[in-house]
Each structure stands twice: as structure tokens, then as C-alpha cells.
Amino acid sequence: MSLLDLHLLGSPVLREASKPVAVVDDGVRRFIADLFETMYAAKGVGLAANQVGVATRIAVVDAEDARLVLINPKIVEASGKETGEEGCLSIPELYGDVTRPDRVVVEALDEQGHPWRRELTGLPARAVQHEIDHLDGILFLDHLSLLKRKRLLARWKKEHADDPGHTRPVRAAPAGSS
Numbered sequence: 409m410s411l412l413d414l415h416l417l418g419s420p421v422l423r424e425a426s427k428p429v430a431v432v433d434d435g436v437r438r439f440i441a442d443l444f445e446t447m448y449a450a451k452g453v454g455l456a457a458n459q460v461g462v463a464t465r466i467a468v469v470d471a472e473d474a475r476l477v478l479i480n481p482k483i484v485e486a487s488g489k490e491t492g493e494e495g496c497l498s499i500p501e502l503y504g505d506v507t508r509p510d511r512v513v514v515e516a517l518d519e520q521g522h523p524w525r526r527e528l529t530g531l532p533a534r535a536v537q538h539e540i541d542h543l544d545g546i547l548f549l550d551h552l553s554l555l556k557r558k559r560l561l562a563r564w565k566k567e568h569a570d571d572p573g574h575t576r577p578v579r580a581a582p583a584g585s586s
Contacts, residue, residue, distance in 0.1 A: 409441055409520065410445070411442070411445060411446050411449055411577070411578045411579070412442050412443070412446045412460040412461075412496055412543060412578065413460065413461070413574065413575040413576065413577050413578065414446070414450065414498055414576055414577075414578055415424075415459055415460065415461050415574055416459060416498050416499070416500075416568075416571075416574050416575060416576060417498060417499045417547070417564055417568075417574070418574045419461070419498075419518050419575065420573035421458050421461050421462075421463055421538075422459070422498055422542070422545070422547065423497035423545045424456055424458060424463040424545050425457060425463075425540075425543075425544055425545045426456075426457060426463045426464050426465045426466075426543040426544070426545075426586070427463060427465065428464075428465050428480050428483070429463055429464055429465055429466060429479050429480055429517070431521075432479060432517060432519065432520065432521035436466070436479070436519070437519050437563045439457070439466065440466065440468060440477055441460070441520050442460075443455050443460065443466070443467075444468050444470070446460060446578050447497075448564055449472075449577045449578045449579065449580050450497050451496045453469060453470060453471040453531065453535050453540045454467060454468065454469040454470075454471065454535040454536070454538060455467065455468055455497065456539045456540075456542030456543050457543070458542050458543060458545070459497060459498045459542060461575070465479065465480045465481065465543050466478065466479050466543075467481065467536075467539035468533045468539075468545060469532065469536055469539060471531040471532045471535045472530065472532055473532070474526075474528060474535075475548055476516075476526075476532070476536065477516070477517075477519045477546070478514070478516040478536065478539065478540070479516055479517035479518070479519070480516060480519075480538050481514055481515065481516035481536070481539075481540055481543070482514070482515055482516070482540075483512050483513065483514050483536075483537065483540060484513050484514070484515050485511075485512065485513035485527075486509035486511055486512045486513075486526075487510075487511045487573060488505055488510035488511050489508075489509060489510060490506075490507070490508065490509075490510035490534075491505050491506065492505065492506065492534060493505055493506075493547070494506045494548045496538070496547065496548055497546075497563065498542075498547075499547065499548075499549065500565060501567075502525055502549075502560050502563065503515060504548060504549065504551075504552045504556055504557075504560060505552075506548050506551040506552070507551070508533075508537050508551075509533070509535055509537070510529060510530070510533060511527065511529045511533060512527070512528050512533045512536060512537060512573040513525065513526070513527045513528075514526055514528060514536050516545075519530070525529055526586065530536070549561070554585050558560065
């Protein structure tokens, strides 16, 4: 397993619609392991392939009691409404209140290529919706009001004006730290 570089706001791959996975093989399973390792090292609860520069329909989530591998995921039911603060590993230190369905039913393939279906609520439901948005080229900023989005984008541009590119490495936490 290895840590992957995160693509940050401005990287074109974050706006790409991902292509479906045709075959779940050992390469896909290694990539999923790398996604989980990168997500944990970055202290996230979800990570989509786009966020590491790969426009393919794979994401992982580990939120509360739900550790999920999402290959070719789709939401087949959604209900309710809840507003909650969201952030993103690809847009560090920016947060905004996003309204999403509070209950979803998702279908996907697991790391063995087997189909599964699960009803999710709370943080797992929010995280899965956030990651599926990534796979569709949508960022949490797109769910904010125009004024709030412009304010956050202006702040991002100011804080990252001297950044050399649109990626950053993820570092493993030193042994013994949390």
C-alpha cells in the first residue's frame, strides 16, 4: 500500500465525471487499499478516486459504523433533508453548510466485484453523497449559495496564491501520534 497525492481545488480532474469500472481485479483492490490508507493518513472520512487524480468510479468511506467500498456507486433512493457542515480533503480548511437528503439507499460493487445495497443515515449518508458528487465532478462548494461560494473561493485563492501546483502529498503520521 502507498499514500497517494491529493489533488486540490483547481486540479481539472476534480471536475471530471468518472468512468465506470469495467472489471474489479487485483489492481483495483490495490488502489482501494491505497485510497483507505491515504484517507486515514489525511484524517478524512471519505475519499474518491478523482481526489487522487484518477477519474474512475471508485470511492471509500469510513464513517461511524460504515466502512464502505463504493465501486460504480449510485443512489437509488433519497429522502428527508438535513443541513450540516462539510469540508473536503481537496479543499482543506474551507467549510460550508450543505443541505442533503438525510437518508439514502446506495448500490455499488465491493472490492470483490459483488453488488451490495445499503440504507444509510447520518454521517455515512452525507459522506457517501459527498464522494459520489466527487465522482460526478461536483464539489461541496457547488451546493452553497453563490455569495458564500464566491467568498470561500476568494479566500482560497488568496491563501494559495503562491502554491506551485494543484497537488499535495499526504504524509503518514509519526508512530505514536494520533
